[in-house]
Amino acid sequence: MRLGGRLQAAIEILDDIETRKRPASDALKDWGLAHRFAGAGDRAVIGNIVYDVLRRKLSIAWRMDSADARDIAYGALLSDAEMSAEGIVAALADDKFAPAPLDADRLAAWESRDLAAAPDHVRADVPEWCAPHLEALFGADWVREGAALAARPPVDLRVNTLKASRAKVLKELARAGAGEAPLLPGAVRVPPLRALGRHPNVQAEPAFQKGWFEVQDLGSQIAARVAAVEPGQQVLDYCAGAGGKTLALAAEMENRGQIHAFDAEKPRLAPIFERLKRAGVRNTQVHANPEDLTPLEAQMDVVLTDAPCTGSGTWRRRPDAKWRLSPQQLERRETEQREVLDAAKRYVKPGGRLVYVTCSLFASENNLQIEAFLRNNADYSEVDARPLWQAAAPAGEATPVFPSHGMVLSPERTSTDGFYISVLQRAG
Numbered sequence: 088m089r090l091g092g093r094l095q096a097a098i099e100i101l102d103d104i105e106t107r108k109r110p111a112s113d114a115l116k117d118w119g120l121a122h123r124f125a126g127a128g129d130r131a132v133i134g135n136i137v138y139d140v141l142r143r144k145l146s147i148a149w150r151m152d153s154a155d156a157r158d159i160a161y162g163a164l165l166s167d168a169e170m171s172a173e174g175i176v177a178a179l180a181d182d183k184f185a186p187a188p189l190d191a192d193r194l195a196a197w198e199s200r201d202l203a204a205a206p207d208h209v210r211a212d213v214p215e216w217c218a219p220h221l222e223a224l225f226g227a228d229w230v231r232e233g234a235a236l237a238a239r240p241p242v243d244l245r246v247n248t249l250k251a252s253r254a255k256v257l258k259e260l261a262r263a264g265a266g267e268a269p270l271l272p273g274a275v276r277v278p279p280l281r282a283l284g285r286h287p288n289v290q291a292e293p294a295f296q297k298g299w300f301e302v303q304d305l306g307s308q309i310a311a312r313v314a315a316v317e318p319g320q321q322v323l324d325y326c327a328g329a330g331g332k333t334l335a336l337a338a339e340m341e342n343r344g345q346i347h348a349f350d351a352e353k354p355r356l357a358p359i360f361e362r363l364k365r366a367g368v369r370n371t372q373v374h375a376n377p378e379d380l381t382p383l384e385a386q387m388d389v390v391l392t393d394a395p396c397t398g399s400g401t402w403r404r405r406p407d408a409k410w411r412l413s414p415q416q417l418e419r420r421e422t423e424q425r426e427v428l429d430a431a432k433r434y435v436k437p438g439g440r441l442v443y444v445t446c447s448l449f450a451s452e453n454n455l456q457i458e459a460f461l462r463n464n465a466d467y468s469e470v471d472a473r474p475l476w477q478a479a480a481p482a483g484e485a486t487p488v489f490p491s492h493g494m495v496l497s498p499e500r501t502s503t504d505g506f507y508i509s510v511l512q513r514a515g
């Protein structure tokens with residue numbers, strides 16, 4: 088396929104996502120199934136255009152003075168894909184699969200409108216109702232933070248120290264463009280895509296199959312380090328899901344001691360078994376049944392609660408979720424977070440720690456949850472977040488936000504996805 092056909096496909100997929108309110112990954116998958124002639128290169132470019140548009144839907148539409156899918160797809164080519172108007176016309180010439188050209192008045196709008204004059208939520212590329220939530224955390228910086236959440240993300244890898252070193256992984260992935268990640272001395276990063284480029288499929292590499300690394304955002308890796316688990320400890324990963332943090336904890340513990348990985352939704356645990364095996368983890372038991380946890384009550388050195396949340400910190404990677412999120416869903420997540428914290432605390436031994444993590448940037452899911460928890464649980468106190476940060480991420484200058492409790496990582500501040508981490512200590 089030439090660029091014209093790819094652009095037209097992206098426009099159809101964007102229309103599908105908008106009219107049926109469905110996840111981008113589903114719409115892209117269905118398109119691929121219905122167009123089997125399209126190769127991996129075609130699907131990659133189409134996916135890039137779709138995701139670029141979804142990340143910056145409002146700001147591109149504002150500059151184009153149109154929210155039409157065709158116009159904003161052209162806007163993505165003019166900005167993220169780094170093409171000139173003339174370059175696009177030339178690339179689409181004589182392509183019978185190309186969409187209608189961009190109207191001259193749209194192009195004139197694009198060239199004359201200055202985003203600095205747009206409303207704040209448009210410059211931040213977030214739904215208007217989310218603005219107060221980001222402002223509550225970031226104050227005057229919130230628009231810049233929102234815009235950073237709308238940029239293309241890197242692919243971060245966690246080196247599995249049970250099997251490999253960073254040098255070994257870097258050598259294997261040199262051709263994939265991998266380099267050292269900031270902040271964590273062990274982490275690896277493939278920088279964000281440029282223009283119409285394509286990310287290498289790192290999971291197809293033999294080094295991945297051998298368990299030398301996992302794909303995991305740097306913020307998630309830091310969250311696991313802030314938990315500061317030690318070899319020999321008893322640890323409960325209470326919202327283990329597919330096991331991203333479980334694997335990181337097991338490596339920190341050098342396969343010694345015991346991790347219990349639990350999730351209330353059994354199907355979410357399905358990938359964990361294969362991942363544990365590939366990573367060579369031997370100190371983890373997986374539990375899908377809450378009754379299994381009864382013997383663990385008041386026994387755990389560390390309980391990690393990677394709580395269900397809006398995922399607002401991951402909008403770079405899942406930009407469609409940003410537009411589907413509703414205030415009602417936020418409220419449901421807040422209720423679940425209270426329930427998870429209340430349930431998880433019973434497993435912490437006297438003197439042990441409860442680590443609360445979300446991948447959200449909303450104060451109501453983060454420090455305000457911790458504030459309420461501390462009010463209702465006099466036997467818990469907060470561990471000062473600043474030294475925890477310094478110990479966990481010793482390399483580099485970046486500093487998280489330290490709100491009333493815990494710490495917040497963000498693309499703008501720490502070059503990570505948005506994460507919240509708070510560590511609480513139970514009285515001995």
Ligand SMILES: C[S@@+](CC[C@H](N)C(=O)[O-])C[C@H]1O[C@@H](n2cnc3c(N)ncnc32)[C@H](O)[C@@H]1O
Pocket residue numbers: 325326327328329330331332333349350351352355393394395396423426427
């Ligand atoms: C953010 S995800 C976990 C991601 C995982 N820790 C990782 O690093 O890959 C949150 C998980 O919490 C689980 N969950 C939701 N409510 C729960 C509850 N009441 N008890 C335990 N787990 C729950 C969800 O099924 C989901 O898998």
